Amino acid sequence: MRATESETREQTINSRWLTTIAIFMIILGIIAIIFPFFATITSTLVFGWVFIFAGIAQIVYAFQSKGAGQVAWKLILGLLYLLAGIFVLTDPLQGALAFTLVLGVTIFVQGIIQVSLAFQLRRISPNWGWMLVSGIAGIILGIFIWSSFPFSAFWLIGTWVGINLFFDGVWMLTLHSE
Template structure:
């Protein structure tokens, strides 16, 4: 009779959650890029909920990936998403303009945090560059959002949100696939 190593079982559970979260982020990004006008118009409510779900997902990710950087930064990022979503839902009459400002700040700060996390992972992960690219992209997208308010907010927001979610999902998936190939916890 062969006994299963508890650590192996835990890695399987963790890897399933990490894959699901990464795929969810990628799918949300693709859908948002495909429908930028609708996504922007519906953003006051719909993306308030997306940020709440993303915040919860990021918090879950923080607890599931104990070795992939400092948990505190991941929790801060998750709380930032969560609080941004709550703010947008609480102020729906402020419209797209309020959401544009909140989104720009959130994506900009997220980019700064991801760049910091990427440099912390550079010695333990050959795929740390994807997180760095995502963070730099977030910083650039945050600045683009601020600089185009309010003229192009209707189409720009949906497109930029989708690109940001897509990059987040890609770096999460690449870190997960590296763990699966190497068989270790980053």
């Protein structure tokens, strides 16, 4: 099967766009790693807007539901999302603190769950050790976030966003450079 000239041109254009996006993501990642405080605040503000839009969507969804109980719970959830978004946007520093604390707790609890599951899988799966290592790493990272809190709140999220953007850009660049 031969590619037509228009297909080849389209692939070249798509490849250029992907390369451009990948390089842009790498640059954003490096900037976020160099300036983690600003990346943390920016990420917090983005999450605030996401919560506001999610709250509005949940409230609209609640009014389209049938049954008073369903409407009430969905409405409460929508209002919580909306209030969380407003809180984060009005005080992004406090929002960053809250996000970091929630992240630390989540990673710690996930680590505990993974360790527990790993021991349950040790007789079934020969690779259960990887889950155990991941769980232990999660517990250690969760403890690290707690022990360095609140100072970690001002660099942690921004640094992780930067690392994620950087590596996403790298894999996009290497995957589509063929």
